[in-house]
Amino acid sequence: MTIEDCLPADLRAPTTTITRIAAGMSGAGVYRVEAAGQPFVLKIAGEAENDADWRRALHIQRLAADAGLAPRIVHVDEARRAVLTSFVADRSFMAFYRDPRTHEAALTQLGRTVRRIHALPVPAGAHTRDPREVLAQVWNGFLAGFALPDFARDAVQRVLAEEPPASDRARLLGHNDLNPTNLIYDGETILILDWATAGVMDPFYDLAVLCVFMRMDEGTCVRLLSAYDGSPFDRLPHRFQYNRRLAAALAGSFQLHLARQMKHAGATGAETLDSTPSLGEFYQRMMAGTLKIGTADGQWWFGLALLKESLAL
Template sequence: MTIEDCLPADLRGPTTTLTRIAAGLSGAAVYRVEAAGQSFVLKIAGETENHADWRGALPIQRLAADAGLAPRIVHVDEARRAVLTAFVTDRSFKTFYGDPRTHEAALTQLGRTVRRIHALPPPADAPMRDPRGLLAQVKHGLLGSFALPGFAGDVVRRVLAEDPLTHERVLVLGHNDLNPTNLIYDGEAILILDWATAGPMDAFYDLAVLSVFLRMNEGTSLRLLSAYEDEQLVELPKRFLYTRRLAAALAGAFQLYFARQMKHAGATGTETPDSTPSLGEFYQRMQAGELKLGTPDGHWGFGLALLKESLAM
């Protein structure tokens, strides 16, 4: 089988070109496709990606695409677990959000976009996503056999010991991975990529992930939630504050897990919250080329920065 075999017959031919543009942590391969005078994106699931999970995520991606929340789906090859979508030129969500002239418009649109995601009807057989339970699983796998800084284990244990406020839980269809790499801006709308882990979950989790990764202070987080609720809130709900700590701890724990998978040596015994770069400092080091995700040191540094962030919340 060739990569081109994943395309529909009318897009195969001598003038078709495929250029690999990304590889996800799941092992998925992503290609830009030029065919018939048009551009597309082809994503092929990795060998380690669970087939049932892939099939379960597909109808959610279709829902999102039909609602204009994700790029249009052009073709699906279920046997090869390949999805071809329209190519969307990214006008840079990072610039839209980071430019002071457009920041508030971007923040408002972001909150409303999440609201539209959560308004989608979840498929009846979609598995519930439980970030807290997942953190407990990662904790079990990490803390017993990997040398972690003391504060890292303390952060995870603290979050799991807290009252998760389940009595206030409202389940919606959530994306579950709204980190900035999954956000694109086409000049008019914010579109969301990678729906592999979407499913019914706490309504605040997507918002908490955005708050963490975009380094929102409490005022900015409050404006995000106000845009989401379409009403002016005067304080951040306790469940959101808890979920933000949970989101930072889970993301950090996963980054340490990736570092371990890539044979990182683990803690040296000198790591403390004070010696650990903040999330903002980690981003600066990435921009300077000093650290890179996809490497053991990159995942290790990112994980510790996220856990430090959770500790400070």
């Protein structure tokens, strides 16, 4: 099988070009396809990806695409587990969000977009996603025996020891990985990528993930929740605050797991809470090129910065 075999017959031609652009965590391959004068994105599932999970995720991706929340699906080759979608030129949601002239409009649109995700129907057989259980699995499994600074352990153990506050909101279909790299802004609409981990979950978790990765202060979080609900909040609910701590701890632990997979040696003993960069400082170093995601050191310091953030929340 060639990659071109995953395309519909009318897009296979001598002039078609296929360029690898990314590799997913599950081993999936992501490619840019130029065919018939148009750009597309092709994603082929990795061998380790469970077939039933892939089909469930595809069903949710179809729901999202039909609702205008994900790029349009052009072609599916179920035998090869390949999905071809339209290419959307990204005009940077973060630039839209950071511009003082458009910040509030961007924040409002983000909250309303998450609300639309959560309004999607829950498919039969959809997995229930419990980030707290995943954190325990990562911590006690993937990170067992890995040398880590004391504050990293404190951050995770605090979240796992804490009794989650009661929720008055029903579980619903959530994305479960709403970090900014999964947002595409075409100049008018926010579209969401990578629905592989979508499932039934606490509605506050998606919002909490956004707030952590985008470093929103409490006032901004209140306005995001108000846009999401369509009515004003006067304070942050305890359940939401817990989900922020949980989201930062889980994301940080997973980054440390990636660092370990990349053969990082672990803590040297010099890493303390004070010497570890904050999440904002990590982003600055990343933009300056002194730290890079996709390297062992980059994942290590990203993970520690997120765990430091969890302790601060």
